[in-house]
Amino acid sequence: MMFQDKVILVTGAAGGVGHAVVRSFAAEGARVAVCDLDDGASQTLVGELGAQGFLVSGDVTDPEIGDAMIDAAVDHFGRLDVLVNGAGVIHVGDAQSTSPAQWRHVLAVNLDGAFYMSRAAMPHLIASGGAIVNIGSDFSFVGGEQLVAYCASKGGMLLMTKAMALDHAKQGVRINIVCPTVIDTPMVDSLARQLGNPADEQREIYDASVPTGRMIAPQEVADSVLFLASDKASHITGTSLVIDGGVTAR
Ligand SMILES: NC(=O)c1ccc[n+]([C@@H]2O[C@H](COP(=O)([O-])OP(=O)(O)OC[C@H]3O[C@@H](n4cnc5c(N)ncnc54)[C@H](O)[C@@H]3O)[C@@H](O)[C@H]2O)c1
Known part of the structure; x- marks a missing residue:
């Protein structure tokens, strides 16, 4: 083992x-x-x-x-x-729709x-x-659209x-x-909620975004x-x- x-x-x-x-x-x-x-x-x-x-x-x-x-x-x-x-x-958002608190939270968990x-x-x-x-x-x-805080945290x-x-x-x-790239986990449900899409539709979009055809x-x-x-x-x-x-x- x-x-x-x-x-x-x-x-x-x-x-x-x-x-x-x-x-x-x-x-x-x-x-x-x-x-x-x-x-x-x-x-x-x-x-x-x-x-x-x-x-x-x-x-x-x-x-x-x-x-x-x-x-x-x-x-x-x-x-x-x-x-x-x-x-x-x-967190889904750009520089205008991401509040300082949302920015700090993503950086605090993912990077700090x-x-x-x-x-x-x-x-x-x-x-x-x-x-x-x-x-x-x-x-x-x-970079990814509407993911400014997440990209900053993962690039860091x-x-x-x-x-x-x-x-x-x-x-x-x-x-x-x-x-x-996108993994089929509860984080996908969080993204679907934030984007206002049904979770199954969001999964289809993500499957199609990967050259192999699936997350x-x-x-x-x-x-x-x-x-x-x-x-x-x-x-x-x-x-x-x-x-x-x-x-x-x-
Ligand atoms: N799901 C995706 O598409 C995807 C793609 C690439 C990378 N990732 C990364 O993979 C990792 C795991 O994500 P996942 O997809 O399993 O998501 P997930 O939401 O299923 O799991 C994330 C876990 O982190 C925990 N967590 C959040 N804040 C915390 C804190 N302050 N202290 C301790 N625990 C905390 C949550 O309770 C949750 O159980 C993350 O770093 C994520 O950014 C996910």
Whole structure:
């Protein structure tokens, strides 16, 4: 098993991608600390994992809570090998329709949260020779209409990944980012609501937007996360793995 005896902390664990990531690590023998704002869904997931799971639910936008969640996971499991920064929110709006509070919220969750969690995890990852995998987006590379805050957050995450990878390479910590196009998760429902479209119509639009003809499945993102976190990626750091069915090949 690829992650036997390893300890993983996943933020956004109760979300569509988070569920697939947590279950995939657990299936490979890992012990997993589950972090999300959604307590109920997190508790259910932890219950499913049995002794391999541990609940550290909390808000990644608060650096003190971030420190406490990392400490709790390390106290419980004795080490930390991998941090997956998956917590994320999306807001539909341009510069005029995005309020300062909406802008701040998206940046706070998607970018600040990933930084605070990475910062808190770093001493433990240095001790274990571990890795961080960030969940970016195709909007880490290209702009998207009506997604100014989201694109800023995911573009920032890409260069944060690269800068941190350089800073910590000699300390043996690898830091990479996966960049999926639209994934079939509850975030698509959030987008449909914000755009005022029925969810099934929104899914058809997104399926048609991908050259392969369908959105990415959460499991396909999890597979790439596990690869980058594993020893099979032992000399890969500071890079992005694009999972987009060809969207950015256009
Ligand atoms: N769904 C997509 O189309 C898509 C495409 C590319 C990238 N992504 C990225 O993938 C990641 C996972 O998204 P998803 O599609 O699974 O969405 P999701 O909405 O299903 O999951 C996101 C999770 O993050 C949690 N969260 C939000 N704010 C938080 C906070 N402050 N602290 C802790 N947890 C918080 C939510 O409770 C939720 O469970 C996100 O970073 C997202 O930006 C999603």
